[in-house]
Amino acid sequence: MMPQEKRELPEMHAEELVRTLDAFGKGRNQRKKAFPPEVLSDAQRALDWIHERGIAAMLLQGLFPVEALFSERSVPPFFHRFAQLVLGILTIGPELEEEATSAFQRGETMRGLLLDHAGTMMLRKAFFVFQETLTPRGWYSHRMAPGCPGIPLQAQHTIFHLLEAGKRGLHINASFMIHPLKSSSFAIGLLQEGERGKRGESLCISCPSRAHCDMFGDME
């Protein structure tokens, strides 16, 4: 079975949790006025619950040939720069998700939303912490994932099975969704020796959504 690593969830403060939640709203993170104290108290309670339950991230990862992600198809030119790929899934398990769902069912919408968002943010932060461990070693540091330009959604199944994630209690459905929902798959390329330090072609160039994408240009 593929090894898994337990990783502590990064610290998060109530104000940060609520502020980033505003990404759902129209103002994104431009807000200047204070949040209602009631909201900040709810956010702190949600964070305390996560801390008290000892919820942590689990990382499944392995090093694979580039062809492993593109079986039965040719490897897109963008990936020719890579010698190998780190394929991984980071998950924080089902407990937080179950509590968030339960809160929604009890009519505690704020708690449900804050717990769900805390899970999303902590998963994201935990990934960045992992990513920083690779960067100094010469890994191509950009995170790619199924659904990114050039990587078909079906690659979600490939990553899932290569990492034997089913044996770790994760599930994947026909729509390529991994359950628990607070799980995230990724691919990070290890550059070929001659490619290190060079700036590569942007993945965005081949993306059909580039004209209206907020992240256009980020995939380099």
Place this chain on the structure above:
Amino acid sequence: MESIQQLKESIIQMRTKQAQELTQSLLQDGMDPNEILNQGLIPGMDEVGRLFTEGEYFVPEVLVAAKAMNGAMAILEPLLSREKERGNAKIVAGTIEGDLHDIGKNLLCMMLKGAGMHIVDLGVDVSPERFSKAVQEEKPDFVAISALLTSTMMNIPRVIAELQQKGLRESVKILVGGAPLTQEYAQQIGADGYSADASEAVALVRTMMG
């Protein structure tokens, strides 16, 4: 009249206790529960929706305002006439089959409920057959379908086909929404309406109800 304005303001200012006290006070003064709802609470939530649309209020404020609204509604609910008799829309909502995301759908349900509409929440991963069964049993005015992924939004046309096959399509209007969806996609699959967010959905339902 002043009190009903105060009630509206208490919702906008997210004051749960005040909203409950004013509701009690208006009932004691003999005001009709339906009028309290339609002249105080719903206009209050409408204003909250407007502030959200304009970027003045964000999701946390909408949730606290909804809590104030729900606090007042708990007092009014037993005294109100049925939604259908009040002429408010009945909506069956759910996240499409294969999709387990419920946040957007939950916010939608909360906003629609705050606007006085009756919601039947089917949850997530709802099959076309379950949508169809709910339409048969609940006889809603609308079916609201949410999808967060490009891989799951493809299942929405199956709901429309299922309703057509069961002869139910003409009895309901179908609304769709979720991150990957667009107005063009909604038209392409034969949905009746598309909304980019929960607040917009309230206005859309009202417009379609005439």
